[in-house]
Amino acid sequence: MTENIGKHLTDICDFYVPFYQSEAESDVYPYAVFRHTPQEHSTKDGVYKITSEVSISVYSQDFDEAQAKADAIRAALDADNDPRFLIHFLRQSKQRSEDVWSIELVYYVKQTA
Amino acid sequence: MAITRPEGYNISLTIGGKTLLGRTQEDLSIAAVTKTSITKDDLGVQQEQVVRHDVTFKVAALLSLDSETTHSKLDRDDVIALALATGSSAVVAVQYLCTGGDTYGGSAIITGYSESSSGEVDSDSTISLDLKITGDFAKVTGGNG
Numbered sequence: 654m655t656e657n658i659g660k661h662l663t664d665i666c667d668f669y670v671p672f673y674q675s676e677a678e679s680d681v682y683p684y685a686v687f688r689h690t691p692q693e694h695s696t697k698d699g700v701y702k703i704t705s706e707v708s709i710s711v712y713s714q715d716f717d718e719a720q721a722k723a724d725a726i727r728a729a730l731d732a733d734n735d736p737r738f739l740i741h742f743l744r745q746s747k748q749r750s751e752d753v754w755s756i757e758l759v760y761y762v763k764q765t766a
Numbered sequence: 767m768a769i770t771r772p773e774g775y776n777i778s779l780t781i782g783g784k785t786l787l788g789r790t791q792e793d794l795s796i797a798a799v800t801k802t803s804i805t806k807d808d809l810g811v812q813q814e815q816v817v818r819h820d821v822t823f824k825v826a827a828l829l830s831l832d833s834e835t836t837h838s839k840l841d842r843d844d845v846i847a848l849a850l851a852t853g854s855s856a857v858v859a860v861q862y863l864c865t866g867g868d869t870y871g872g873s874a875i876i877t878g879y880s881e882s883s884s885g886e887v888d889s890d891s892t893i894s895l896d897l898k899i900t901g902d903f904a905k906v907t908g909g910n911g
Contacts, residue, residue: 694890696788696828697775704888741887763888 654700656691658762661738662707662730663687669725670711682753683713683722689762703764706743708757716754719747723756730760739763776865779823779897781848781858781874786895787839788828794862795822796903821899823860823874829881829891842881842893849879849895860897861906872903 659674666672671684689707693700709726713719723745730740741761748755778785779792797820804812832841840848848858861871878896883889 695775696790697778697785697792698789701788701828739888761888 654693654703654764654766656693656703656764658689658691658703658705658707658738658764659687661735661764662709662762665729665733666709666726669729670722677712682715683711683718685709685711685722685726701765705762707760707762709760710755710757712753712755714753716749719754719756723758727758730758737764737766739765770866772865772867778863779825780861780863781840781897783859783861784838784840784844786825786827786845786893787832787837787841788830789825790828790892791824791826793824795824796820797822819903821872821903822877823862823895823897823899825895825897827893827895829883829893845879845893845895849876851876857900858897860899869906870903871906872899873901874899 663672663674666685666687671679671681673679673684673686675686675688677684677686687707687709689705691703691705694702694704711719711723711726713722727742731742733740739762743759743761745759746757748757777792778789779794798816799818799820800814801817802812802814804810829842831843832839837844848856856875857873858876859871860874861869863869874897876895877898878894880894881891882894883891
C-alpha cells in the first residue's frame, strides 16, 4: 500500500486555498500548510492501514479570510466520502503572529487502500 | 554456515491448510510434562523424566471478514465455525512453517476463541485463537528444512 494521505488532502483542499506540504512555496496570502507523520500498521500479510495525525494551518493577514478558508476546508473534509479514507476532526486553534493569523485544524486520518 | 533470523511474517501456522486472515501474532509453546521418581538407588536425589509434551498455539488476528465465496484464508466466521465444532469435526490438521527452517505438523483442537472490540474511533477489533496439539507434533517430511 502506498501512502496517499497527503495527495488526497491536497486534492480536496487545494481547490479552496493554495495547499502546501511542510512549508509554503509562496509568500502570497492566504495559503495553507499541512504537516503529518504517516504510520504504517501491518499484519503478517502486509500493511493494512496507514494512519496519521495531520495538522493543517491556514495563514492570512485577515482574520475573516483565514476563518473562511479554514471553514471551507473543514466542510470539504467533513463531506469527503472516499471509502479509502477516514478523516476525523480532532481540534482547532487560532493564533496571531506578526500581523498574520493562523488557524490550525488537526485531523486523524486513516488510509485503508 | 550462514545464520538467518527470519522475520515474523515468514513464520506461519496453517489450520486445515489455511492461515488466518489478518493474522498479527502466532505463538508456539512446547511444555515438557515430567514424572518425578525416586528409588533407593537414587540416594535421596529425585529423578525427573519427560513423559510427553504439551504443545499449544495462540494466534491473534484482526477481526476480518472475506466476502468471497471461496476463502483462501480463514476469516472470522470460518474460525468461529471451527471453534464450535465437536467430536471428530473439531480435530484440525495444523502445520507450523518457518521459511528456511523445518515444518512441523500434527492434529489439533481449538481450546479457546475470543473477540475484542471497542467503541473508540478507528479501533481495530481483534480475535484470538488457542489450539492444543492432540497426539504427535513432528517434523513434516518434505518441509523447508
